[in-house]
Amino acid sequence: MTTTADTRTDSAILRQFHWTPQPQAERLVVDLLRDFLGRNPWADQLARRMRAETGTRFPDWIDHLSCPASDNLARQLESAGFTASPAPGAARRYVQPGGIFPAVLLSDERVTRAAIKVESVPDFLAAHNLSLPIQGSPLSPYRRSRISSADETELWAVERHGYRGYDLPAWTDAKRVLMVHHLEAFRLRPRDFADDAEGFDVAESLLRACVADLGRDTACDLFFAAEREYWQRRNRAARVQKARQDRLGLGWANHDHHTYRSSRKHFARLIGLWEMLGFELRERFYAGAEAGWGAQVCEQPVAGFVTFNDVDLSPEELLADFSHEPLPERNYLGTVGLWCELHGEAFLQAGMHHLECQFDFDALKQQLEGDCNVKVMNPFTNFPYLRQAFTEGERWPVREDRIQKLLAAGLITPAQAEQFRHNGALGSHLENLERNQGFKGFNQKGVSDIIARTDPRLHSRSPR
Numbered sequence: 001m002t003t004t005a006d007t008r009t010d011s012a013i014l015r016q017f018h019w020t021p022q023p024q025a026e027r028l029v030v031d032l033l034r035d036f037l038g039r040n041p042w043a044d045q046l047a048r049r050m051r052a053e054t055g056t057r058f059p060d061w062i063d064h065l066s067c068p069a070s071d072n073l074a075r076q077l078e079s080a081g082f083t084a085s086p087a088p089g090a091a092r093r094y095v096q097p098g099g100i101f102p103a104v105l106l107s108d109e110r111v112t113r114a115a116i117k118v119e120s121v122p123d124f125l126a127a128h129n130l131s132l133p134i135q136g137s138p139l140s141p142y143r144r145s146r147i148s149s150a151d152e153t154e155l156w157a158v159e160r161h162g163y164r165g166y167d168l169p170a171w172t173d174a175k176r177v178l179m180v181h182h183l184e185a186f187r188l189r190p191r192d193f194a195d196d197a198e199g200f201d202v203a204e205s206l207l208r209a210c211v212a213d214l215g216r217d218t219a220c221d222l223f224f225a226a227e228r229e230y231w232q233r234r235n236r237a238a239r240v241q242k243a244r245q246d247r248l249g250l251g252w253a254n255h256d257h258h259t260y261r262s263s264r265k266h267f268a269r270l271i272g273l274w275e276m277l278g279f280e281l282r283e284r285f286y287a288g289a290e291a292g293w294g295a296q297v298c299e300q301p302v303a304g305f306v307t308f309n310d311v312d313l314s315p316e317e318l319l320a321d322f323s324h325e326p327l328p329e330r331n332y333l334g335t336v337g338l339w340c341e342l343h344g345e346a347f348l349q350a351g352m353h354h355l356e357c358q359f360d361f362d363a364l365k366q367q368l369e370g371d372c373n374v375k376v377m378n379p380f381t382n383f384p385y386l387r388q389a390f391t392e393g394e395r396w397p398v399r400e401d402r403i404q405k406l407l408a409a410g411l412i413t414p415a416q417a418e419q420f421r422h423n424g425a426l427g428s429h430l431e432n433l434e435r436n437q438g439f440k441g442f443n444q445k446g447v448s449d450i451i452a453r454t455d456p457r458l459h460s461r462s463p464r
Contacts, residue, residue: 017283017297019441021385022099025080026437029101032067033059036114042148043114043155046248054244055364056357060254060435062102063117063158064166069106077104089167099438105166115156119225119251121145124157127249139179140171141218157249162217162303175214179222182210186226191348199348200269207276220277220303228252231352237374237391237430238355244367256356256433257297257306260346261336264327267311270347271323274298274307282306283441286318292334296323297442308442310353312337333411341406342398342425354390354429361387361434376432381443387434388443396427 037044037058047058067073069092082094082104092106107113118124121134121143128147136143141163147155161179163169185206193199210219232238245251262270271281279298286294294313299306312334313322333341343350361379368374374391381388398420406412412420 019439021437021439022081022096023437025082025096025099025101028076028080029059032065033114036112036153039151040148040153040155041150049248051360051363054248055359055367056254057360060358061116063115064103064105066105066107066113068110068112069108074106088165096438100435100440101438111152111154113154113156115158117253118157118159118249119253121157121159123251124249127247136168137171139176141169162221164302178213182214183222183226186223187229196266196345196348200266204273207273211276216278217302220300220305223277224258224305227258227352228355231355231428234351235394235428235430240372240374241430252357254357256358257308258355259308259353261310261339261353262345263337263340264312265329266345268324268326270309271296278302279307281323284318286313286315293336294318310336342402342420343396343427352428354431356431356433359432359434361432364432385436385439386443389432390429393426394428395424397424
């Protein structure tokens with residue numbers, strides 16, 4: 001399935017990506033993992049702790065499976081939609097392009113290996129009081145550690161930074177220093193400018209420098225690590241859940257997608273920066289004329305990131321190349337445009353609107369509301385293959401100069417101005433997402449509904 005930009009101006013562009021559930025592939029992966037957990041007590045206990053302590057599911061943390069090769073397993077993989085896709089260190093690697101599944105590697109050894117993805121292998125080992133060898137040097141694109149062995153099974157923890165292979169790439173001391181340097185630059189980048197265009201210029205220069213030194217895939221990984229940190233500081237639900245996942249040494253390695261809101265003025269610039277980092281355009285969304293917004297989904301296939309990018313949009317613009325052609329200014333604001341005027345561009349001052357991670361939907365809701373005093377809103381998607389809900393929105397104060405600018409332009413009423421002065425406006429969320437049957441897409445109707453329900457003009461106080 002192609003993921004390149006398509007600039008055709010007919011409705012076929014909206015049908016270019018049609019994701020469907022993949023139940024046969026899910027059954028195969030679940031069976032392989034069930035057999036693995038039945039033979040590896042340490043991994044089985046970890047899986048139980050993941051659900052009980054973080055509201056997450058063991059299969060969602062799997063980076064890859066390595067299984068003893070057999071003609072029967074190869075036929076099962078192919079029948080379930082997996083295709084051969086060799087990678088460095090894995091000549092017999094199978095991936096399922098129609099859904100979200102771990103890669104399956106076929107090996108001549110008798111051992112079955114399951115590798116869980118974590119943000120930091122040393123953090124995982126420390127969280128479990130383990131003193132084990134780590135393969136791969138610190139600050140390199142790929143590190144791993146064998147956590148447990150039992151009955152011809154092995155559990156591994158792996159850490160990736162923009163690398164899809166399975167060998168240990170050579171990484172010089174100079175590059176390790178550059179990783180620290182560029183991550184620090186991303187964490188400290190200035191975000192507040194009198195002219196937002198200057199902010200995009202500064203960010204672009206930082207990104208270009210990192211790509212030149214380390215390549216776009218590693219640059220992508222470092223950039224979004226800094227983005228999650230900035231968002232987390234501005235969202236209590238994020239801090240609560242991150243602490244829960246850190247207690248098991250997992251970090252945010254279960255991220256599903258990062259959501260940005262953009263003004264019409266800077267949307268093409270935002271997409272251009274994602275493309276610089278190796279993102280490719282996926283499906284488009286349009287909520288309908290009354291809702292007045294659209295979105296472009298982007299995916300970075302090597303670093304493993306997806307961005308969901310929201311912008312005020314009209315129907316005719318959806319069929320044009322709105323991700324690359326400048327959108328003209330308008331004299332009214334939709335939900336997305338108003339959010340940007342109140343808080344700033346998500347790429348700059350505001351930070352991400354939300355991070356969506358993969359969870360056990362019911363377990364996370366019960367744990368956050370029961371133990372952590374974090375309310376989860378009603379679901380806006382509740383299909384067997386996709387469930388989604390926001391945590392209650394973080395309410396941010398709104399600067400007076402922003403309120404005055406909106407008033408002067410006639411974009412808000414005096415009553416709304418008073419509301420924003422005294423109560424602030426909804427800013428960010430953590431999103432509770434559960435994917436089943438490998439479903440890779442999104443629910444357009446549901447996303448439209450939650451956008452409408454979080455319009456700042458509708459909330460004079462925090463929702464209950």
